[in-house]
Amino acid sequence: MKLNIAVLSGDGIGPEVIEQALKVVNAIGKKYNHEINLTHALTGAVAIDATGNPYPDETHEICMQADAVLFGAIGHPRFDNDPSAKVRPEQGLLAMRKKLGLYANIRPTLVFPSLLHKSPLRRELIENADFVCIRELTGGIYFGDKGRNETRDKAWDVCEYTKPEVDRIVRLAYEYAMKRRKKLCIVDKANVLETSRLWREVAQGIEKEYPEVATEYLFVDAAAMRIIQWPEGFDVMVTENMFGDILTDEASVISGSMGLMPSASIGLHTSVFEPIHGSYPQAAGKNIANPLGTVLSAAMMFEYAFKLMDEANEIKDIVNKSLAEGVVTVDIADGGKAFSTSEVGDWLAAQIA
Numbered sequence: 071m072k073l074n075i076a077v078l079s080g081d082g083i084g085p086e087v088i089e090q091a092l093k094v095v096n097a098i099g100k101k102y103n104h105e106i107n108l109t110h111a112l113t114g115a116v117a118i119d120a121t122g123n124p125y126p127d128e129t130h131e132i133c134m135q136a137d138a139v140l141f142g143a144i145g146h147p148r149f150d151n152d153p154s155a156k157v158r159p160e161q162g163l164l165a166m167r168k169k170l171g172l173y174a175n176i177r178p179t180l181v182f183p184s185l186l187h188k189s190p191l192r193r194e195l196i197e198n199a200d201f202v203c204i205r206e207l208t209g210g211i212y213f214g215d216k217g218r219n220e221t222r223d224k225a226w227d228v229c230e231y232t233k234p235e236v237d238r239i240v241r242l243a244y245e246y247a248m249k250r251r252k253k254l255c256i257v258d259k260a261n262v263l264e265t266s267r268l269w270r271e272v273a274q275g276i277e278k279e280y281p282e283v284a285t286e287y288l289f290v291d292a293a294a295m296r297i298i299q300w301p302e303g304f305d306v307m308v309t310e311n312m313f314g315d316i317l318t319d320e321a322s323v324i325s326g327s328m329g330l331m332p333s334a335s336i337g338l339h340t341s342v343f344e345p346i347h348g349s350y351p352q353a354a355g356k357n358i359a360n361p362l363g364t365v366l367s368a369a370m371m372f373e374y375a376f377k378l379m380d381e382a383n384e385i386k387d388i389v390n391k392s393l394a395e396g397v398v399t400v401d402i403a404d405g406g407k408a409f410s411t412s413e414v415g416d417w418l419a420a421q422i423a
C-alpha cells in the first residue's frame with residue numbers, strides 16, 4: 071500500500087521523538103511492503119521563525135493532501151514566558167485542529183504490566199484500568215471569543231458549544247463504547263455551566279438510542295477524583311475540550327509517564343496522530359525524552375488511518391517488549407540502565423526488521 075504521511079515535528083523534543091517513530095514506521099513499511107512517502111512540514115515556533123505563521127498555508131495543504139499526519143509537539147519557553155506575544159506556537163496546533171475539522175481526540179489510558187510499579191497509585195487500583203477519553207477538540211473555551219478591555223485590566227475567554235458540535239462527539243463516543251465494554255461516562259459541569267447543560271441535554275437525547283450502553287453522568291471535579299480513586303470503573307469517557315485536556319494529563323500518571331501516552335485526532339479531513347505531551351523544553355536536545363508515546367501514536371495511525379491492524383499490533387507488541395526488557399528512557403528506568411531516545415528507537419526498529 072502507498073502511505074502518504076505528513077510529518078510535523080514541531081519544537082523542543084518533537085523532532086527527537088518523531089525521528090524514533092519514523093524509524094519504526096519505515097521498518098514496518100519495509101517488512102509489510104508498503105511504500106512510505108514522508109512529507110515534512112513546519113509548525114509551531116520553528117514555523118513562526120521561518121514564516122511568521124505557526125501553521126503556514128503550505129503546511130495545511132500538505133496535511134490536506136496526506137493520508138495521515140504524524141505530529142510531534144509544539145511550544146517554546148520564550149512564548150510561555152511572554153504573555154504579550156502576539157503570535158504563539160499553540161495557535162498553530164489549534165489552527166491545524168480547526169482547519170482539519172479534528173473534532174474528536176481519542177486518548178487511551180494505557181496500563182503496561184511491566185510498569186505497574188512506576189505509578190504512584192497502588193497496583194491493585196490500576197492493574198485492571200483500561201479506559202479511553204474522547205476529548206472534543208474544536209470547540210469550547212479554546213475557540214470562543216477572547217480579549218482584553220482597553221485598559222487591559224480585564225480579560226475574557228468565552229466558552230461556546232452548538233448542539234451539532236455536541237451531538238457528533240457524543241454519538242462518536244456512544245459508537246466507540248458499543249465496540250468496547252458498553253459503558254459511557256459523560257463528564258461535564260452541568261451544575262454551573264450553561265454549555266455543560268447543553269451537553270447533558272443533547273446526551274440525554276442520544277442516550278435513548280443506545281439502550282445497551284450504561285450511561286453515567288459525572289461532574290468534572292468528581293471525575294478528576296474518580297480517575298485516581300477507581301480508574302477501572304471507566305470504559306469510555308467523553309468530555310469537552312478543556313476538561314479533556316486536563317483529565318488526560320492526570321490519567322497519564324496511571325501509566326507511569328506522560329511520555330507514554332498516544333492519541334488520535336479524527337474528524338472531517340486528514341487524521342492527526344500525536345503524543346499527548348508537549349515539547350518538554352527541559353529535555354530538548356538531550357536525547358532523553360521518552361519516544362514511546364509518539365511510537366504508539368504511529369500504531370494508532372496504522373489502526374485508524376490505514377486500517378492495518380497487523381502493523382499496528384506489531385508496533386504495540388514491540389513497545390511492550392521494550393518495556394518488559396527494560397529498553398527504556400530515564401523517566402521509566404527506575405534506577406536501572408537508562409537508554410537514550412535514539413537507542414530506544416534503534417532497538418524498536420531492529421526488532422521489526
Ligand SMILES: NC(=O)c1ccc[n+]([C@@H]2O[C@H](COP(=O)([O-])OP(=O)(O)OC[C@H]3O[C@@H](n4cnc5c(N)ncnc54)[C@H](O)[C@@H]3O)[C@@H](O)[C@H]2O)c1
Pocket residue numbers: 083087142143144145146147150160163327328329330344345346347348349350351352358359360361363401
Ligand atoms: N500537543 C502539544 O504540542 C503540546 C501539549 C502540551 C504542551 N505543549 C507545550 O509544550 C510546552 C511545555 O509544556 P509543559 O511543560 O506544560 O508540558 P510537557 O508535556 O511538555 O511536559 C510536562 C512534563 O511531562 C513530562 N514529559 C513530557 N513529555 C515527556 C516525554 N516524551 N518523556 C518523558 N517525560 C515527558 C516531563 O516530566 C515534563 O516536565 C509548552 O510550550 C506547552 O504549550 C504542547
Ligand SMILES: CC(C)[C@H](C(=O)O)[C@@H](O)C(=O)O
Pocket residue numbers: 145160163164315346348
Ligand atoms: C498546547 C495546547 C494548546 C494543547 C491543548 O491544550 O490542547 C496541549 O495541551 C494538548 O493536550 O495537546
Ligand SMILES: [Mg+2]
Pocket residue numbers: 315316319346
Ligand atoms: Mg494537554
